[in-house]
Amino acid sequence: MRKLLLLSTSVLQNGKYLDYASDVIKAFFAENGVSKIVFIPYAAHDHDAYEKKVKDAFLEFGLELNSIHKSDNLMATVKEAQGFFVGGGNTFLLLKTLYDLNLLEAIKSRVLQDGIPYMGSSAGTNLATVNICTTNDMPIVHPPTLDAFGFLPFNINPHYLDHDPTSKHMGESRETRLSEYHDIPNAKSPPVLGLREGSWLQVKDDQILLKGSISNQTARLFVRGQQTKEHEVNSDLSFLLKM
């Protein structure tokens, strides 16, 4: 069982927080009968401020949301959750905090065994995949491992960005960074989906749909040893579960 909504970004330029995806967020929780959501704020430092921002946005969607950091029994809160939203920020901080609080396995089991809906954005989307090896974030803290929830057997690179051919900058392009991952000798680095801002994945059990708010947008798929390939919004990417 697997009910996932995975956004590349929380906000588009000049937009309000989560506004561009409001319809899909409302539909995702409505069709799963969820009206009250547990928020995971650990990708940011200031949990109170983060909760306020997200709570306000969800209220406008007609949804109640409460951050887990205010609970005095984290495990009970996870066990009773109807749905989760894991917000963006720093992916290393998010993963390390979930390990430190012993929440990783608990949330994982709720989503995979009990079919509890999981929405992620940016760092929260990274966490839904096999590991955080393809985050864009800085390693400001050191998690015990890079392994994440593994709801999906591949990687996502959120905020995927094309190389700007006019740039004079010589730091690696996103494409080069991802090829470094796939070029590790004798490794089995899984495929990586480069998910551009404005796109998201809707996952229901064994079906993965690529969706987006920007017309003609594509997502770029990196597979070890193969040429990269663009997939258009509205494509069925379920084949990624069998690679």
Next chain:
Amino acid sequence: MRKLLLLSTSVLQNGKYLDYASDVIKAFFAENGVSKIVFIPYAAHDHDAYEKKVKDAFLEFGLELNSIHKSDNLMATVKEAQGFFVGGGNTFLLLKTLYDLNLLEAIKSRVLQDGIPYMGSSAGTNLATVNICTTNDMPIVHPPTLDAFGFLPFNINPHYLDHDPTSKHMGESRETRLSEYHDIPNAKSPPVLGLREGSWLQVKDDQILLKGSISNQTARLFVRGQQTKEHEVNSDLSFLLKM
């Protein structure tokens, strides 16, 4: 003791490998009486190819360079080295490989105790600092710790890049990423020097000079709890040793 040459980048746009810094590289090794350099290639996957590229560049500088990966006694090679060059690539891969091969402490001791000159570029510059928490690279592998050589008690962000105000991209700017590092509650995250491409540090014992090949360039200093500050090329940054 400390003799360091730390470059932000190995190459400038349209340039040959290390070409923009050739004079300073020649001077650095000459004034320390070094004619034969041990190359550390572990930031890249293909050590043979990497050695060839670097060897050719150093030959043009009149310097002999051999990669440590061809040695059948790594520890002896470190112990006999006249000088080191640690090249760029993926910082996580570089650090993990040095830990895996038990080379981190050995090289550190040669540089700090024996005063052996150390040149780093990009990832090799990250490694010279207290840790790799401010690398721009993806965590394609998981080192046992993020602690690095610690020749300097602060962090460097190589390839430092200003935010492009015309960009529609919503992923964090470099500035935001560095503030995430300094905003960790109850931590002692050290200062971070944002070293732009074309700049480098020359370190001799307790003197740190900011140098560069581009006129009027500055480096940006991030200090926890303070406003960022720009320092011009040719500034003396020795105060960073006492912060």
